[in-house]
Amino acid sequence: MKQQPLLGFIFALITAMAWGSLPIALKQVLAIMNAQTIVWYRFVVAALALLFLLAYKKKLPEARKIGQYGWLAIIGVLGLAGNFLLFSSSLNYIEPSIAQIFIHLSSFGMLICGVLIFKETLGLHQKIGILLLLIGLGLFFNDRIGTFSGLNQYSTGVILSVSAALVWVTYGMVQKLMLRKFSSQQILLMMYFGCAMVFTPMADFSQVSALTPFALACFIYCCLNTLIGYGAYAEALNRWDVSKVSVVVTLVPLFTIFFSHIAHAISPEHFNAPELNSISYIGAFIVVCGAILSAIGHKLLPSHKIK
Template structure:
C-alpha cells in the first residue's frame, strides 16, 4: 500500500489514545464485574466482528492451512493474550490506571530479548540504552512508593500483576510472529480471540452485566469496542506508515492514560480518581516513554556498526 504519513499518524494516534483510555474505563466496569467476565465479553465481541468481516471478504482461514505446528502456536498465542488481558484487568483492582500502563513497554523489551535468544536477532546499542533509560524512569515514577513494592500489600500485588501481564503478552507476540508465515494478522487475531473467549467462557458470569449502572454500561461497551478500535487502527497504521514511526506514537500510551485520568477526574470527580503522582513521578513517566522511543528509532542516531 502507498505510504500515507498523515493518515498513518492519525491511526497510530487513535491506537495510543484507545489503549491509553482503556484502563480508565475498565476500572469503572470492574466495580460490578469480575475480570474474567469482562475479558470474556471483550474477546467474544472482537471475535464475532472479525469473523463477520473476514467472512464477507472471503478471507477466512482455510483448514488446509492448519497443521500440528500452527495449532500449537495458536494455543500458545491464546494462553499469552488471555493471560495478558486477565492479569492486566485484575491489576486494576489494586492500583490506579496510570500505574498499570507504565509497564506496557516491558513487553517490547522482553520481545527484544526473546528475539536475540530465539530468532538470533542483534541487540543494538540504542536498544540497550533505551532499556537503561526505561529502568531509570521506572525508579523515578515509583519514587514515593518504593517501600510499598517490597511489602506484601495490595499495591505490590497490583504492580506484580501488571508485570506478569506484560510478560505473558510476549508468548502471544512470538506466536503471532511465527504464524504470520501462514496467516495474515486479521486471521490470527480472529482465531486467538475465539480461543480466548472459549478459555473464559466457563468462568464468566453473564448476569453481572445487569449489575452495571449507566456509567458502567457506557464504559463496558467502550471496553468491548476498544479491542477492535485499538488493534484495527494499529494494523492500518502499519499499512500506511513506517513501523518505527508508528511505534514512537504508540509509546505515548502511558501519557494518554495519565491525561485521560486527569480530564475525567476534573469533570466527574465522584467516579474517576485523580492520579496520585508527584512531579518526580511525572518526570519518570516521560523518561519511560523516552526510553521506549529510543529503542524504537534510536538506530537513526547511531551507526549500523554499533550493533553487537
C-alpha cells in the same frame, strides 16, 4: 500500499488514545463485574467482528493451516488470555496510570526474546533504551519504593501488571512465528476465538444486569476498544512506516495519565486523579523516551550494532 503519512499518524494516534483510555473505563466496570467476565465479552465482540470482516473479504484462515499450527496457536491463546486477565485484575489494586506504565516491558521482552531465540542483534540504541526504561521506572516509583518490601495491595497490583506485560511476550513471539503463514488479522481471529473459549467456563453473564447506566457505557466502550485500537493500529501500519507508528504508540502511558486528569476534572465522583508527584511524571516521560529510542534509535545510531 502507497504511503499516507497524515492518515498513518491519525490512525496511530487513535490507537494510542484507545489503549491509553481503556484502563480508565475498565476500572469503573471492575467495581461491578469480575475480570474474567469482562474479558470474555471483549474477546467475543472482537472475534465476531473480525469473523464477519474476514468472511466478507473472503480471507478466513484455512482449516488445514490452522491444524498445522494448532499447538503454537494454543500457546498464543494462553499468552493473550493471561495478558488480558492479569492486566484487568491489576486494576482492582492500582490506578490505571500505574498499571499502564509497564506496557513497554512487553516490547523490551520481545527484544530480549528476539536475541535469545531468533539470534537477532541488539543495537546500542536498544541497550540505552532498556537502561532508560529502568531509570524511568525507578523515578516513577520514587515515593513508593517502600511499598515493595512486602506483599500488599499496591505491590500485588504491580506484580499483576508486570506479569501481564511479560505474559504478552508469549503471544508476541507466537504471532511472529505465525505471520509466516497467516495475516495479522487471521492470527487475531484465531486468538480471540481461542481466548473466548478459555474464559467461557469462568464468565458470569448475569453480572451485566447489575451495571449502572454509567458503568454500562464504560463496559460497551471496553468491548469496542479492542476493535478500535487494533483496527486503527492495522490501518496505521498499512499507511505508515512501522518505526514511526511504534513511536506514536509508545505514548500510551502518557495518554492514560492525561485522560485520568481530564476524567477526574469532569467527574471527580467517578474518576480518581493520578497520585503522582513531579518526579513520577519525569519518570513516565523517561520510560516513553526509552521506548522511542528503541523504536527509531537505529536511525540516529545506524552504525552501532552490538551482538
